[in-house]
Structure formats: C-alpha cells, structure tokens
Amino acid sequence: MSIISVKNLIYKYNEDEEDEVTALNGLSFDVEEGEFIALIGSNGSGKSTLAKLLNGLKEPSSGTVTVDGIDTTDKPHIFDVRKTVGVVFQNPDNQMVASIIEDDIAFGPENLGVPPKEIDERVDWALACVGMSEHRKGTPHRLSGGQKQRIAIAGVLAIKPRVIVLDEATSMLDPRGKKEVMDVIEGIRERENMTVIMITHFPDEAARADRVIALDRGRIVLDENAHSALSDVERLRAYGLDAPLPARIAYELRRRGIALEGEIVTNSELKEAIWRLK
Amino acid sequence: MDPRAKLLITIAYIVMLFFVDYFVVYAFIAVLLLVVIFLSKVPLHKVLRSIKAVLFLLIFTFILTIVFNQGQGEEAEIAKFGWYAHWGIFTVCGSGLLLGGKLICRLLLLVLGPTMLTFTTTPVALTDAVEYLLTPLKWVKVPVHAFAMIMSIALSLIPGLMEETTKIMNAQKARGASFDHGNIFKRAAALLPVLIPLFVSSFKRSDDLADAMDSRCYRGAKGRTKMKVLKFRLIDYLAMLLTVALFFFILMLFYNWWGFAWINIILVA
Incomplete structure (x- = not known):
C-alpha cells in the first residue's frame, strides 16, 4: 500500500463565494515508502496548498487524501495522520514554540504523550540527525537561518514521522543555509530511510530527488523520474519552470550545434558529455 | 531547584519585604541574597546590571520622600539629628531621610530577588x-x-x-x-x-x-x-522551610508578637 495516496484532489479557496479560486484541480498521485519526491511549480501553482492538504491542515473540496490508509478528513484519527506526515514550513522563525531549543524539539513528542525519558532520547536523536547536538540548551534566536531551519526539521523528526514534507524550507535561506539543510535531508533519507516530499522552486534542489512532480495552475503536468524530467529544458519552460544550470548549459550548447550525448542534469554528467565530444 | 519552589519563594520574598522596617533586617536579607547569588554562580555584575533599569525610579522616589516628608515632632527631629531644613512646601528632615533610605533598600531588594529567578530559570x-x-x-x-x-x-x-x-x-x-x-x-x-x-x-x-x-x-x-518532570527534592523543601521561618521572624518583629519587639531595640541600638 502506498504511504500517501491522492485521488482526484480538488481544493478551492473561498468555496461557493464570488471570489472562489481553484488552487488544485484534480490531482492524483501515489507516494511509495522511501521515495524522494521533488514537487516543483511556479508561484501560484498550488504547491504550498498541497503541503497543507497532505497532513490534514486543510480539507479537500473534493477527492481524497489518504495517509497510511487513513483519510485526512477522518477527524478522530487526524493525529495519526499528522504523526505519519510531518511538515516543515518556509519561515523557521514562525515555527518555534519555545525559547529554548530542547523545549522546542520536545514539543511534538510531548503532544503525543510520549513518556519523559523517551522524549529526552528523541530530542537527542533528532538533534544528532541535524547535526546540532551542541546547541541543545541554547536559544534559537542567535542561530543563522540554516541552523534555525535545521532545528525546525529536528522538531518534526522528534515526532518520528514516516514522511517528511518540506514546504519551500530552503527558500528563505542563503546559499550556505540551503546547502546545510539539503545535506541534512539527504543524511536523514539515507540513514532513516524516510520518505521525503520536497516542495521547491529551485531546480538544482529538485535534481537531488528520485522523482519530480510538476504543478502548473493546479494540475500535475509532469510526474516522472527526476532525471528525465529535469533534462528536458523546453518542456519545463513551457510550464514556467527552470531546469538545473547544467541542463540549461547543455541545451544552449546543443542549440549552437554541439552534439552532447545523453540526458544531462548534473555537473558531472555535463563534464562527462563534454569530455566525450570528438 | 524546582521552578515551583523558586517561584513560591520569590513571591514570599516580595511580600516579606513589605513587612521589613529596619535597616538591620534589610542588611540581613541582602546578605542572604548575596549567598544565593554566590551559590547560583551568576556573575555579580550581571545581577547588578538589572538595577540600571530602575535607577531613575530609585532616585526619583528617594528625592520625593525626602522632600515631602514633614517629620513628626519637629523639636524631636532637631534634637535627635540636629538638622532640619524647611523651604516652602519642601522639608528635609531626619525621618524623611530614614524613610527614603528604607524605600531604596526595599526597592533594590525587590528588583534583585526576582532578577535572580529569571537568571536561573528558563x-x-x-x-x-x-x-x-x-x-x-x-x-x-x-x-x-x-x-x-x-x-x-x-x-x-x-x-x-x-x-x-x-x-x-x-x-x-x-x-x-x-x-x-x-x-x-x-x-x-x-x-x-x-x-x-x-x-x-x-x-x-x-x-x-x-x-x-x-x-x-x-x-x-x-x-x-x-x-522535564517537575519534582520537589530535599533542597526545595529546605529552601521553602527557611523562607517560611524568615517570613515568620519578620512578621514577629513587625507585629510585636509575644512582646518580641525588644529584639528591635537591640537591633536598632
């Protein structure tokens, strides 16, 4: 069974009012356990709305979202849904509940009624996962954006979700912060075999995923293996999206008559292709 | 220490200060507070910095009490302190100075006590x-x-x-x-x-x-x-017991229970 299953999902803001806006218009996709999915789309394509639908913060106007067999509109079981799917949001400052890091991370497990000793262990573990163990007793306000976001991720990890959704979690960070967060996510994925859904509008970040789902005006326009999706520069552009830099370089070179071989998404692939030129 | 014990002690401490009427007792409390500061390992200058915020209030209340306190029995005042100044509605006299001094002690201790609470408790x-x-x-x-x-x-x-x-x-x-x-x-x-x-x-x-x-x-x-499960430990009970004892002692002085006011006389002398 898929861990998340979305069927004919429609979501409208201000439903049945004059200013009704259809944010998502008939999405269907399944997420298998252990997948690393990048959800891309230009502004207003409905990416962030989808994030909130995945753990029941919003309810679908029609269609269903099922998490580990539980419908997200099933109120008595909503905490089972949220326990399974953890969401990290865009602005790290707005996700801090407490003014001491360990207390903030303990917030999730405390809500779930985990015994005190285990909460303590989970906090240790979550901080180790994001490489912030030495900051346990510190306050978040003096940290850099990347570090704050790592704390926010630790706060979600402490709940021990099976799926972690990152809603543009790197968009407010500087390049160094972005790299920090991306490295942490890859680390978690490798060690904990967690399912990751990363919402982003940075093509270079999407290139780290296995599968890419692209949204355009509330519809899925692309759902395939990340490599082939991101190497097709023209198709991405048609949906208002950018390809990763190496793919764009390869595209421009080809347009100028240089016959590079294969699908090119990463730096090393571009390098290989250039070396193989005769 | 348990934050609940600390909070209760701080509340008792604040109430207590309003019942103190003698410099010696203020000094006694100040010494106790110093011991607390020393034990908590919070640097003294950090604690003292909190006074800066109320410095203006301190000076202001001090001047007001001195200037507007008329004193009781002018001759007695002059006889006792040998100094008395009168200028329009303003009067500077010994009892005003005494009262002002006490107020300053009270306010200082009022600020410093709770400061210790916030320094040592998240x-x-x-x-x-x-x-x-x-x-x-x-x-x-x-x-x-x-x-x-x-x-x-x-x-x-x-x-x-x-x-x-x-x-x-x-x-x-x-x-x-x-x-x-x-x-x-x-x-x-x-x-x-x-x-x-x-x-x-x-x-x-x-x-x-x-x-x-x-x-x-x-x-x-x-x-x-x-x-973090809150748990009262021996030290918390001891500290609270001490506070109760101190409170009792101060009330005893204030209300002169069992004629214990003779202690005052010794203290003042």
Whole structure:
C-alpha cells in the first residue's frame, strides 16, 4: 500500500463565494515508502496548498487524501495522520514554540504523550540527525537561518514521522543555509530511510530527488523520474519552470550545434558529455 | 531547584519585604541574597546590571520622600539629628531621610530577588511552574494550560517581534520617515506606519505558528506529557522551610508578637 495516496484532489479557496479560486484541480498521485519526491511549480501553482492538504491542515473540496490508509478528513484519527506526515514550513522563525531549543524539539513528542525519558532520547536523536547536538540548551534566536531551519526539521523528526514534507524550507535561506539543510535531508533519507516530499522552486534542489512532480495552475503536468524530467529544458519552460544550470548549459550548447550525448542534469554528467565530444 | 519552589519563594520574598522596617533586617536579607547569588554562580555584575533599569525610579522616589516628608515632632527631629531644613512646601528632615533610605533598600531588594529567578530559570520552566501552581483554577474551568502556552509562546516571540520592528522602522526610514523629530505627539504619530505593518505581520506569523503547532500534533493539554518532570527534592523543601521561618521572624518583629519587639531595640541600638 502506498504511504500517501491522492485521488482526484480538488481544493478551492473561498468555496461557493464570488471570489472562489481553484488552487488544485484534480490531482492524483501515489507516494511509495522511501521515495524522494521533488514537487516543483511556479508561484501560484498550488504547491504550498498541497503541503497543507497532505497532513490534514486543510480539507479537500473534493477527492481524497489518504495517509497510511487513513483519510485526512477522518477527524478522530487526524493525529495519526499528522504523526505519519510531518511538515516543515518556509519561515523557521514562525515555527518555534519555545525559547529554548530542547523545549522546542520536545514539543511534538510531548503532544503525543510520549513518556519523559523517551522524549529526552528523541530530542537527542533528532538533534544528532541535524547535526546540532551542541546547541541543545541554547536559544534559537542567535542561530543563522540554516541552523534555525535545521532545528525546525529536528522538531518534526522528534515526532518520528514516516514522511517528511518540506514546504519551500530552503527558500528563505542563503546559499550556505540551503546547502546545510539539503545535506541534512539527504543524511536523514539515507540513514532513516524516510520518505521525503520536497516542495521547491529551485531546480538544482529538485535534481537531488528520485522523482519530480510538476504543478502548473493546479494540475500535475509532469510526474516522472527526476532525471528525465529535469533534462528536458523546453518542456519545463513551457510550464514556467527552470531546469538545473547544467541542463540549461547543455541545451544552449546543443542549440549552437554541439552534439552532447545523453540526458544531462548534473555537473558531472555535463563534464562527462563534454569530455566525450570528438 | 524546582521552578515551583523558586517561584513560591520569590513571591514570599516580595511580600516579606513589605513587612521589613529596619535597616538591620534589610542588611540581613541582602546578605542572604548575596549567598544565593554566590551559590547560583551568576556573575555579580550581571545581577547588578538589572538595577540600571530602575535607577531613575530609585532616585526619583528617594528625592520625593525626602522632600515631602514633614517629620513628626519637629523639636524631636532637631534634637535627635540636629538638622532640619524647611523651604516652602519642601522639608528635609531626619525621618524623611530614614524613610527614603528604607524605600531604596526595599526597592533594590525587590528588583534583585526576582532578577535572580529569571537568571536561573528558563522561561519554559517558569511557565510550567505557573501552570502547576494555578492548577486549582482548573476546577473553576479556567483554561490554565492555555494561559501557560500563551505565556511561553509570547516569550519566545518577543525577540522575533523586536527584529521585525527594527526591520519595518528601517524600511520606513528608507522611505523618508523620521522617528526622532518633532514633539511627542508627532513622534507618536510617526510610529503609526510602523505599528500597522507590525500588526499585519504578527497576524501572519500567528497563522504560520498555528499551522506549525497543528502539524506537530498539538491538541491542548489532553494526553500531553512533559520532557522535564517537575519534582520537589530535599533542597526545595529546605529552601521553602527557611523562607517560611524568615517570613515568620519578620512578621514577629513587625507585629510585636509575644512582646518580641525588644529584639528591635537591640537591633536598632
């Protein structure tokens, strides 16, 4: 069974009012356990709305979202849904509940009624996962954006979700912060075999995923293996999206008559292709 | 120490100070406070820095009490202290000086005690303590947990809001606003373009925070556990016992129970 299953999902803001806006218009996709999915789309394509639908913060106007067999509109079981799917949001400052890091991370497990000793262990573990163990007793306000976001991720990890959704979690960070967060996510994925859904509008970040789902005006326009999706520069552009830099370089070179071989998404692939030129 | 014990002791300490009427007792309490500061390993200069905030208030109250205290029995005053000045409605006399001195001692100790509490206790521990101590209110359906949660969130959001305020002020300055010209009304009016965006952004912020809390399974006090379980230990009981003893001693002096006021005479002499 898929861990998340979305069927004919429609979501409208201000439903049945004059200013009704259809944010998502008939999405269907399944997420298998252990997948690393990048959800891309230009502004207003409905990416962030989808994030909130995945753990029941919003309810679908029609269609269903099922998490580990539980419908997200099933109120008595909503905490089972949220326990399974953890969401990290865009602005790290707005996700801090407490003014001491360990207390903030303990917030999730405390809500779930985990015994005190285990909460303590989970906090240790979550901080180790994001490489912030030495900051346990510190306050978040003096940290850099990347570090704050790592704390926010630790706060979600402490709940021990099976799926972690990152809603543009790197968009407010500087390049160094972005790299920090991306490295942490890859680390978690490798060690904990967690399912990751990363919402982003940075093509270079999407290139780290296995599968890419692209949204355009509330519809899925692309759902395939990340490599082939991101190497097709023209198709991405048609949906208002950018390809990763190496793919764009390869595209421009080809347009100028240089016959590079294969699908090119990463730096090393571009390098290989250039070396193989005769 | 348990934050609940610390909070209770601090409250007792504050009340206690209002019953003290002798310099010697103030000195005694000050020595106790010094011992506490020493034991807590908080650097002394850090504690003393908290006085700076109330320095103006201190000086102001001191001058007012000196100047407006008429003294009782002028001859007695002159005889006792050999000094008495009278100028319009202002009178400087010995009893005024005494009263002013006592007030200063009281205010200083009032500030320093709770400062120690905030230096040695995290906001979360403190809110936990408040939540626990207000538990009786739950029986009359007061949402104590919600209060504690609000307190803790408010405390954690303060630095963020300060940052936001400077950011907005800078943005408005960049567009030609000025906050340090004109009279007080003009300055207040100049703050309006800061307050409105600040309001808007705090609403957005609380929206985001609510989403973040929801997705971390927050559901009020129901089924919630705590990472740090509050536990009274021997030292907490001892400290509270000592406080009660001290309080009792001070009340005894104040109300002259069992004619114990003779201690005062020794103390004053």
